[in-house]
Structures are given as C-alpha cells and as structure tokens.
Amino acid sequence: MGLKDILKSSTFYEILQGMSVTGSYFVGEKVTVEYPKEQIPPFERFRGVQCLISNPETGELNCDACHICATICPSNCIFIESSEGPDGAKQLDSFVIDLTRCIFCGFCEEACPRAAIAMTSAFEFSTYNKNDLILTKDWLVENQKNLHKELRKR
Amino acid sequence: MTEFIILIIKLILIIAVAVGMVPFLIFFERKFAGFFQSRMGPTYAGPWGSLQSFGDMAKLMSKEDLVPAAADGPVFRIAPYILFVPAFVSMTLIPFGPMDVDIFGYNVDLVVSSFDAGVIMFLALGSLAVYGPVLGGWASNNNWALLGALRSGAQMVSYEISMGLAVVGVIVMANTLNFVDIVDAQAGGFWNWFFIPQLVGFVIFFVASIAELNRDPFNLAEAEQELVAGYMTEYSGMRWGIFMFGEYVNMVVMSAVISTIFLGGWRAPFEFLDVIPGFIWLVGKMLFFIFLYMWIRWTLPRYRYNQLMDIGWKIFLPLAIANLAVTALIISVV
C-alpha cells in the first residue's frame, strides 16, 4: 500500500466519487412518468388486447371464420363458432377470446390472411371480475377504437 | 413553581419537536431517495406528497397488530418502546440556545436539563436503546429475527466504545462533560468549533453514529437482502411503525448531538449572524447531518457483519485512542 492509497482511503476518495454520482442524480432531471396522469403512447407494433376489424365502408367484419387464429394460438384462447350463411359463405356467429389464457404473442394477428384480427394499443384491462376477461365479439369489434396501426402495410 | 411550569413547557416543546420532525424526516427520506435515484418520490398525498407519512401512519394504525403464537408476548409488545424512549431522554440534554434568556419577563435556560454528566448520560441512554432490537428479535421466536437481534446487539455495543472515545478528545479540550459548556467552549466563529482540531474524532464519531443508527452502510440488523427484515421480521402494523419511528427519533437525537459536540451547537458560524436565533442554527445543522445520512444511505452498499466488527475494533478503536492520546499530549504541553 503506497502513500497514495493511504491518502485515497483516508479521504474516502472513492466513496465521495460515488456520492458525487448520486448527487448529480439528485439535482438532475427525473425520469418518472406519473402514469395515470401522463401516458406514453405505445409503439406501433405494441401487442395489446385484440380487436376484430370491420370494413369502414360497409361495416362488415373482415373475418370469414377460417379458424386460422384459433389454430395457431399457442394457448388455445380463441373460440370461434361459425355457420353457413344465406349465400353459402361461412359466417361468424361468435368469437370469444379468453384473456385469462391469452399470452399476447400476436400470432393470431400474424397468421390472419384477411387482416381481420389485430393487436391494439389497449393495455388497461385490469378488473375485479374474471368474467370481464372473457371477451365477446361485440367487445372486440368495439375495441377497434384502440387500433393504432395499419395492418396491410407490414 | 414557575420554574417547574417552564420545565414542563420545555419538555413538551422538545418532545413535540422531535416527534414532529419525524413524519417530515420520513417524507424527506422517501423524497430524497427518489431524487437520488432520479425519480420523483411520493407526489400524491398533499403538496409534493408532503403528507405521505401521515397516510402511512393511518395505514399502519389501521392494520392488525399481529403477535406470533410462539412469541414471548409481553417482551414482544414492549420492545419497540424500549428503542423509542431513551431517544427522548437524550433530547433533553441538548441546549437550544443560550442560558438565562429573557422570554416574556421570565428567565429561561434554553435547555431542559443542564446536566453535568451529559455526555455520559447520552452514551448510557444509547446503550439502553440496544435492548429494543435485541429483545424484539429474541421475543419474536424467529431465526431471522434472532440473527438480526444478535447482530444489532454486537454492533451497537462495539461502536459505542469508539464513539465514546471519540468524544473524549472533545471533553479533554472543553474540560467538561456538560453539553451546555461544550457549546460555550465553541463560542466565537466556526474556526473555534471542535470539528477542526478534532477532525479524526469527528469522522469516527460520525461513522460510528451511522452504525449506532443502524443505517446503510451499517444496517446489518435489518439487512433486508440478507435477513429478510432482521429483528423486525415478525412485527407488523403500528408496532413495526414504532420501530421505524424510534429509528428516526434516534436520527434526530444523533444529529443534534453531533452538531452540538463538533459543530458548535446553536452557535452561528460568524458572530454577526447571532441575530438569527440559535434554535434555527441547531435545526439547520441537524438537517445537514440528516441529509448526509440519507445521501450515504442511498449511495453505499452494506458491509458484512465481520467486516463491520473489524472496522469497529481494529480501525476505529485504535484510531480513537491515538486521537485521544495526541489531544491529551498537545493539551498538556500547550
């Protein structure tokens, strides 16, 4: 141990150095975002709760009940019921997403060939009642308001 | 009779100051912790979150007071207060201003008790406070709490010694054990304060006081990351709150003592600043030390148990003795 080391340790050199770092944080700018008051908009690819997309002109759903999203879903959280419509095409009767199972991997959006289902920017869905997490077709169509991206662009 | 009434008033005022400071200290601790971590700290309750600790208190009071079935009930219940009470007693020794002040026509000493063995009294009360954590940890009947209690006991006892020896240098210089006289010995400007001639003693006393207060980097008794919560593991609700409260009261007392012994107590750094009441100076100095305690806590990691003991016995104790010897030599020669 040289004289320099003794001097450094007796003047608490490295401790003062560390304290200068925290001291600079003390006066510096703060990074807190006061969440409910301020919100950070999610990025375009953000994977929030799904929505079903309808055609803005006709109001019809893009979905034609092909079951591809229900099949690719790794946690089996999509339940689709369909029947044959009057013109012979498949028609969507019910579309249920069980959010208690959903892992937000985005595979449904990615697999869908019609751009009918999409992940939105909605992430505030906590609730006191588990039944609120069973999302029905109407809820999902309504959720279009949170859609924040153009699907066909990718 | 008037003297007795004045004494009662002074006592109430002292306790009110100590107790009244604590919620704001806790608020400052949380706010400053936020600032040191480049966060904002509490912001919701009251302006800038300043009523945060009152909210905490309301929460703690409304919680269930849980006593473990296998705990030693009475000891478990009384332990928090053992930590709490000696701190108040120490507070009575601190002078807040000059003696014989004329207030509303009464002659008042701005100290509760000008006790001739004040320093000894303070050290003795400090040792008494050890019983709180030790008994609390032992009575909890929990291995983590027991470990915390043992650490706390050993730590406080061993730092008491270097702390005491660090003060002796000042006692030798001031030639008194009375806090009032120690302050008087530092009259004049800040160049007469004892932290300059007694720099080594000051540093030792300051570091040992951190250990006495159980704060980072010496908060081994709680050591959240190691011992869950140390001696407080089984405590909940307001009993836990009283432990916390006691720690902050101790912090107030310790900062008051350290400013009295080494920084001239209520005296202003320059004579012409004496127009500002001594009380304000004392509180200012206390706040400075409290801020320092917080800054250190939110910067440094924690020592290990045996390293803490090494520092206490192998570095601080010899240093304090050497400091005392040198001081005594110089005093006797000069």
Added chain:
Amino acid sequence: MAGHESHPPAPPKPRATPEEMRERKRLSRQRVSDDSEFITVSMGPQHPSTHGVYQAVVDLDGEIVVNARPSIGNLHRGVEKLAEVKSYHRFLPLTDRLDYISSFAMNHAYAEAVEKLMDIEVPRRARYIRTIGDELCRLSNHLLWLGVHVMDFGAQTFFLICFRDREYVLDLWEMLCGARLTHSYARIGGVAADLPDGWVEKCRAAMEFMPRRLAEYQRLVEKNRIFLKRTVGIGIFTREDCVAWRVTGPSLRATGMERDLRKTEPYAAYDEVDFDVAVEYDADVYSRYLVRMKEMYESCRIILQCLDQLPEGDYINQDAPSQTFPRKKQVMRDSAAMVQDFMQTFRGPKVPKGEVYKAIEVPKGEMGVYIVSDGTSIPQRLHLVTPTFYHCQATPALFEGEMISDVVGIFGSVDIVLGDSDR
C-alpha cells in the same frame, strides 16, 4: 470504440492459478467449527433476495453456512410436456417464459435448434437482426442483473438506476416486436418482422449512449471499498467445479476459461463481427461482476457493428415454403403465400426424422435445446437444457463455508432466474 476506452482499468490483482484458488477456497471453509449447534433457516421462496421462488434450507453455524439444501420447482409449468402437443411454430412463444428477462435469446436458441433439425438456411439479414436481438437481451439481462446484484449488497439506488437505463433497451424491443419482455420475435427460418422505420437510428443512439452510463456505474461502485470487500475473494468456484457442475456463461469465464459459444461455434452473425470474449481469472464474485461489465461494453460494440454492416434482404427464409411462414404482406396479396400460411398453421412444418442438440450462448450461460423428431410436425421429445437449472444445482457447493450475508451475493453473482430452471 468510444465506450471501450472509457473502461477504467481493473484494480491490479494477481492472476491466481487453480491451485491457489483451491487453497483459498479450502482456507475459507476452515472457519466452520466442529462442535456447535446449528441454526436452520429457510431462505426462500419468499425471501427478498432469492431472485424468484428458489428455496434453500440453510444450516448456519453462527453466520457461516454449513450446509444448504436447495429446492426448485415452484415455477414448474410443464413446458416440455406442452411441447409434445404443439407444432414447432406454436411452441415458440412458450420459450419466452423460460428466461423471461432475456426472452429473445430463448426464442433464438429454440429457433436455431429447429433450423438445425430442418436443415434450413437463415437469410443473412435475419441473422444480423438475431445477433442484435441477442445482444440487446444480453444488455438488458446484465443491467437487471447488475442492479439486483449490487442491491443484494445493500445499495438500493443502483437497482433503480439500472432499471432506468434498461428502459432504453426495452423501448427498443417494444418498437421492434411490440412487447417489452416476452418478445416472441424469432421465427423458424428468420424473425417475425423486419426492422421498423427509424429503429436503426434509435438503436444506434442508445448504444452510443450506453457506454457512458456504464462508466457512470463503474464510478459509483467498482472501486467502492465496501463493494470490493464484499466481492473480492468471495464465492470462489474453480474451473474444475464449473466443469463438473456444468456451470456456464460468465461464471465459467470468470475462472479464466475462454469459452464462449459465440466464438467456439459461431451462430447467427457472430463470425462476421469483431468482439472479445470477456475473461477474468479469480473465479470470485468480483470477477463475475467484471466479466459481465465487460460483456456489456462488448454488446454495445457488437450491436453498433451489426447496425453498420446490416445487409439488405429477407427477414425470413423464403426458399422453404413447407417449413416456414410466409411474409405477412404477401399473405394478403398472393394466394400461394396464403396457402403456405394455412398449411403451416393447420399442418405444421415438415420435419425430418432425427434428433439434434443445439446450444447457444444466452446471457446466463449455455442454453441448449434437444429435439427428438419422429417426422411429424410436433416434437416427439423436446428437452430444454437451461443454464439456471445447473446453476441452482451448484448452489450448495457455492454456499458452503461462506457467510449468510455473502450467500445472497454469491447467489446473485451466478445470475439465476427461476423460470429458466423450473421450465
């Protein structure tokens, strides 16, 4: 590299030989006395610093650990059983949940193994994106590790400032794939999507900024006397121990062994970038800290190089339509791609019969995936060889003879996440 020069030199330490290390270890264990009663405490699953739901029942002689009995499995989710009922594509998001701190690296390990099994090429651009992703994971993992590790020693500010800076990396991830933790970004044959507009600039800015922050951390903690006292010479785990207990990653490199799968069997684009393997020689907690600190600087360097050299091309293999998904925008326009999409979803990929084992260097160590295929589109057996499983197993050997205060530090220093070990 700017960040490289600002790295302050490590304090001079003797380069210990394995014999010296073993001798030190032997001395550290002599402290246990023979005739005393033990205090038994249960560390975990609710202990504040067991980094998850790890439990160790520890016998203490005073403050010295005599004996530790670890137990894991509180987070067991049966991932390997689930793999046997899902197609290779559908299993990928579940790998996120193994090491949820660096989930892309887990995706990557799985995808590499499946690609080896199927023998398909990954486009060069996808390999670069994967390399960037791996290093971003390493950075965010090490930042979290650093914060938690130093907080184990009681410095609480460090934890929050590390989290503050990890946010830059997580923002990059959110912009890239839409999730901050569970990325699910790799796909068999490539990655899920191309880099979004503006991502490269944002990433470059973050990577040029990060070394400055790392230097700040080092100023805060690296030479701090308390930190040095708590880490130097503590938790020695020699090279032989590491090999015997299959302890990998930074803990292995801290013993002086220059083993990094990124160098020894290069995957993705690691053979096209220039980087150094971080090696330290003292096998203690401080060496592990230094190794990870160096790795963070190297990660920034690798990412910057990848961004500079980023080639044009596809982000997912287009030449193996029976094994990979088509690009998303083609699906909506091209009927062949749509058929491919349906075939991959409903029938799964076409896989040869056989078995492969592929390991990559994830932030915590060597992560391997062992797949036994019987020629169908779901694995016959999929075994995830996760680093934390073996690190947890080695904990009794690591803890023995150390003090209870050091146990948390040592435990933190081997970097453990229980989702990884319990699967």
Added chain:
Amino acid sequence: MDSTGEQISDALKSVFGKIEEKFGARLLGSSVFRGELTFLVAAEDLVEVATYCKAGLGFDRLEFLTGNHYPERLEQPFEVAVHLTSMATNDRLRLKVPLKEGQKMPTLSSLWPAANWCERETWEMYGIEFEGHPNLIRLLTDADFEGHPLRKDFPVRGLVGGRIRTDLKGKI
C-alpha cells in the same frame, strides 16, 4: 457407421474409431445425424463407456441427461440420452441407453455431480430409477405428485396430481 451418409468432423471420427475399437460388439449401434454422433449403449455398459469417454477421450463435461418414452417400442419403451461435451475441443457425443419398463439404470452422479438433478428429473418425469443415486426424490413437481408426467400416456389436461387436497383440510 449407420450410414445416413452424413459427414462428421475428423475429431469425432477418431472418437468414433476409438470407442468402436474399445467396446466393439458391446455397443448396440451408432448413428450420425446433422453432424452429431450417437452411440446406443446397454445400461450395464454405460458407466464403463462414460468413464472411458471422460478419462480417455476428454469428454469432461456432462451437457445433460434426459429420458424419452416411445410407447410404440414394446420391448424397450424408455430411453435415456446422455450428452457429453469436451471442453477442450467442443466436440459433443450422445450416448443413448434403451431401457425396459422398470429396468434400473446406473447413476452417473459419481462421475459428474451435475448428473444429480438431471437424474432426479428423469426419474420423476419417466419413472426410470437410477441405481446408487444419493437422493432420488421429486425435484420439479410437488412432493405428493403422483405419476410420471412426461410419459406419453400421461394426459396433458386434467387434474391428476394437481388436485386440491381436501384430506388436509383443518390440519394446516
């Protein structure tokens, strides 16, 4: 060589030659797939082969050990795969041991301490017992879990072993 026509590295070729030469007829077979060398070893030979690999061929690290279940193989439905790695050359070697139902397997935990938990896991997942293992108890599942979950006949869904313990009501 089991003729998938695939190439292996020269280092693995020499390993192959040495093992073939030393154990020859006692090996049950070998195969190469994607450059990985696999030997089929009988359970009673395993310790000997593994010791030789460790001491003689420099495969000093146990990469992992795991089981597998093939219900369609009626004779020997179980299999244990042992992966070894050489730290010096980074070669990997796989030893596979086919097992009958209820047949015991020698433990490798005395050779490599890392095998300890691997064997515990293999036992709890497949019911393959390891002779001489110091502490063969459940590792990942609950202590009172019944059945061996990675066997193919174990259902993926259902409440087997995950039941709510009504019998413990009032006792905890």
